[in-house]
Amino acid sequence: MNHTGTQVRNIILIGFMGCGKSTIGRELKRMLGYQWIDTDATIETQAHCRITEIFAREGEQGFRDRETAALRELLEKNLQSTIVSTGGGAVLREENREMLRQLGYVVWLRANADTIYQRTRKNRDRPILQTENPRAVIEELLLQREPIYRACAHLVIDVAGLNRTEISAGIVESARYYFSQHE
Numbered sequence: 001m002n003h004t005g006t007q008v009r010n011i012i013l014i015g016f017m018g019c020g021k022s023t024i025g026r027e028l029k030r031m032l033g034y035q036w037i038d039t040d041a042t043i044e045t046q047a048h049c050r051i052t053e054i055f056a057r058e059g060e061q062g063f064r065d066r067e068t069a070a071l072r073e074l075l076e077k078n079l080q081s082t083i084v085s086t087g088g089g090a091v092l093r094e095e096n097r098e099m100l101r102q103l104g105y106v107v108w109l110r111a112n113a114d115t116i117y118q119r120t121r122k123n124r125d126r127p128i129l130q131t132e133n134p135r136a137v138i139e140e141l142l143l144q145r146e147p148i149y150r151a152c153a154h155l156v157i158d159v160a161g162l163n164r165t166e167i168s169a170g171i172v173e174s175a176r177y178y179f180s181q182h183e
């Protein structure tokens with residue numbers, strides 16, 4: 001329920017960088033005809049610059065404050081029939097986790113360190129992985145964050161061995177069941 005007492009039918013994708021939140025968000029939009037919002041893209045549009053620049057100018061805290069503000073704005077919009085892809089660290093603040101669960105059905109796309117490393121290694125858009133040893137950073141952050149993703153999620157999908165259609169179909173089925181039980 002949102003604060004007006006209306007049942008919400010949104011799907012919120014959480015998970016580590018490179019787990020496929022944007023790809024699956026786009027696929028769910030195609031399958032369901034819902035609108036799709038990517039919080040990283042929203043933050044970049046509002047800041048008129050890329051996330052790497054926000055980190056450089058305002059530090060990680062500045063970015064996290066923008067992330068919390070973006071989630072609050074989404075909640076205030078009383079969204080319906082929307083897919084929301086979040087940044088990998090959106091779950092780090094407890095207030096964010098509460099907002100994510102109020103926004104809709106939260107799905108954690110769980111990927112292992114190898115998959116994440118392979119999918120992110122050539123990309124320069126993620127300031128947190130611009131280090132000497134991104135592989136070690138991924139492993140360390142996964143250890144810290146996995147319990148947090150798990151605590152926030154209504155559904156966990158292990159993405160290993162599944163293609164985007166299979167992952168999205170699984171989410172749609174589970175979300176339908178969840179929404180039917182929470183009317």
Ligand code: S3P
Pocket residue numbers: 015016017018021040051086087088089090125126127128
């Ligand atoms: C971050 C993940 C990024 C982006 C920012 C920080 C993180 O989003 O929000 O670079 O802390 O995990 P993606 O998960 O979409 O790459």
